[in-house]
Amino acid sequence: MTAPLRIGPYAIERLLGVGSFATVWLGYDRALDAHVAIKVLAENWSHDLRVRERFLDEARLLRRLEHERLIRVHAVGELPDGRPYAVLAWADGGSLRDRLAAGEIPAPAALRLLGEVCAGVSVLHRHGVVHRDLTPGNILFRSAGPGGTEQVLIADLGLAKALAAASGLTARAGTPGYMAPEQDDPGGVVDTRADVYGLGRLGVRLLAAGPSNANPSGPESAGRAPEIRLREDLPPAVAAVLARATAHHPADRYPDASTMHAALARASTPVGRPLASTVASGPAGSAASSGSARREPSPRPSRPYRIRRAAAAVVAVAAVAAVGAEPGDTGSARQVGGTYTTGPLTVALPAGWSAAGATWAGQYGADGEPEPALVMSPQPRRWAADPRLPGAFVGLSASTAARATPAGFLAERTHGDCTPAPARTTRQAGIEWTVVAYRCDQGRRRIIESAALHHGRPALVYVQITPPSDTTTDFVDTLLGGVRVR
Known part of the structure; x- marks a missing residue:
């Protein structure tokens, strides 16, 4: 197969792959100094209108969905011989x-x-x-x-x-x-x-x-x-x-x-230990299932395959990550004087809410162990599975604080099918929070993403909230004001 010199405005560097219906080339955009993958309909299918339309449907579909977990489409075009092509983001890590x-x-x-x-x-x-x-x-x-x-x-x-x-x-x-x-x-x-x-x-x-x-x-x-x-x-x-x-x-x-994914998250925790599984379009929100056996050490991820959690957890949308139980926690939600403590985290519970302690899967400390987290809700163990329930996930991460600001961390956790309001800041209990509120379609609850740097230790505090439907900004600020780290 002879490599073309150019496809549209892109200089062709090499062949990436050949499939039944298409050939994929590595292209270079000189104007943007960026590589792209260019998928071209195979010549033997160029006159089959059904296959041609399916090829274009893929590009239209990816463009319509425009989500960070899917390959993105930058443009479509047509070769001089009439074959369509799609310009895609280049997956430089291979398959x-x-x-x-x-x-x-x-x-x-x-x-x-x-x-x-x-x-x-x-x-x-x-x-x-x-x-x-x-x-x-x-x-x-x-x-x-x-x-x-x-x-x-x-x-x-x-x-x-x-x-x-x-x-x-x-x-x-x-x-x-x-x-x-x-x-x-x-x-x-x-x-x-x-x-x-x-x-x-x-x-x-x-x-x-x-x-x-x-x-x-x-x-x-x-x-x-x-x-x-x-x-x-x-x-x-x-x-x-x-x-x-x-x-x-x-x-x-x-x-x-x-x-x-929710079932996989539950099954992935060590046998007999509580699990908080995230239902979402990105990393960590959770509910737990109870157990009482000894917690086994969480395996540290192998570096070549450590995967970035690309979007934030959205309750009752798509399971994303599991969080295991906090050492010493029995897995039972408990409320003591309107507060709940697990590890270094303490939260003030809204009326009628309880909590369950957990660890934050996907976030690892210097010792290789998952970092601490908790879930609170009127029914914390059902929160991840029931989109009707309000609740909140609270996580603490020193490793994240070392690489990202609160605003930068939240920018990684966008929700592709929800509309964000402008970010705001609020100071609660001496901590400066960055807060982004998302309004979602299909009758789902609002999602509040918030993060702050803890002033007493080098750690980022992340709180995702799905508030009760009849609440205002005051509910969110009060909940954030009740988060303590020791």
């Missing part, structure tokens, strides 16, 4: 397929990676879109900042369809081994549960013990639960999550990626 080919990913990092992929697919499901082809080649990595941090991106939506039309596509679509059984049935109904199956197969590939278990070999027999044996350093409950996700019948699977 999951590349990394798996290079060797096994450490189990704790692989488990966190699966959670990030679930969060990305949840964005699609929230907008009524089924991907239909979740494979390692369609999971990409992009550098996100200093220290080797990365974003995990969902790519190649060429087979994705709106839910209203997904089951009407008669062409066989998907990759064997990751494709749900109903996708191979011309009369099958294809919905978000097909993507859950693909996520389950990705999980098996990432987490299973031994090549025979890890290699996807197609759908299991109807009526027989898949047998999944995980690597020894993974929580056994994760196998049950993957088994349900890859069930033959769609009705036996999780209904969507968000629900699967």
Whole structure:
């Protein structure tokens, strides 16, 4: 294949990949001094109007969704021979397929990676879109900042369809081994549960013990639960999550990626310990499930695979990360004189609220342990799963304070489908808070993102609030004023 010298205004440097429907080139934008990926419809499909329209649909869909967990589209164009092309953000970290080919990913990092992929697919499901082809080649990595941090991106939506039309596509679509059984049935109904199956197969590939278990070999027999044996350093409950996700019948699977992620978060905590799982479009909000066994050490993430939490937690939207129990906490919510204390955090509880202690998964201190957090709500253990409940997540992070200001931290945690008000500052109990309020569509609650630097220790305090519907700014400020760190 001869490389073109230019595609539109972009100088072509090299070939990135060749697929069934398209070729991808690395281009260079001299005006912006930036690299881009240019996806060009394959020549043998250029006269198939159906395939051509599907190619353009992908670009339109990504442009419409415009989310940091999805590959972004900068522009579309047409070659002199009439073939369309799309100019995409370049995923300079390559694909999951590349990394798996290079060797096994450490189990704790692989488990966190699966959670990030679930969060990305949840964005699609929230907008009524089924991907239909979740494979390692369609999971990409992009550098996100200093220290080797990365974003995990969902790519190649060429087979994705709106839910209203997904089951009407008669062409066989998907990759064997990751494709749900109903996708191979011309009369099958294809919905978000097909993507859950693909996520389950990705999980098996990432987490299973031994090549025979890890290699996807197609759908299991109807009526027989898949047998999944995980690597020894993974929580056994994760196998049950993957088994349900890859069930033959769609009705036996999780209904969507968000629900699967919540289950994965619960299963990822050490056996018998409480868990607070985030339901969201980015890192950490939570509710907990109780337990009483000894807490095992949290594995420190392997540096090459440490993943940046790219967006903030939004309650009842899409599960993002798990947070484990605070050492010594029994997992039961408790209220003492209107306050709650766990580790260095103390909060004043609004009337009728209680709290549960946790640690903040995805945020690690210098010792490699997750940093402290808590959840408070009228029902803290249900907060992550029930969008009707008000509540708040409070996290403390010294590692974040070392790299970001409060305003910069909040800028990383935007909510793509919500409208932010201008940031404001408020001084409460001697702490200067930066506060951004989001108003979301589809009848969901408001989301309040807030952060501050603690004046007594080098740590950032992060509070995400979904306030009661009838409250004002005073409720938020009072809640922030009740956060103490010792």
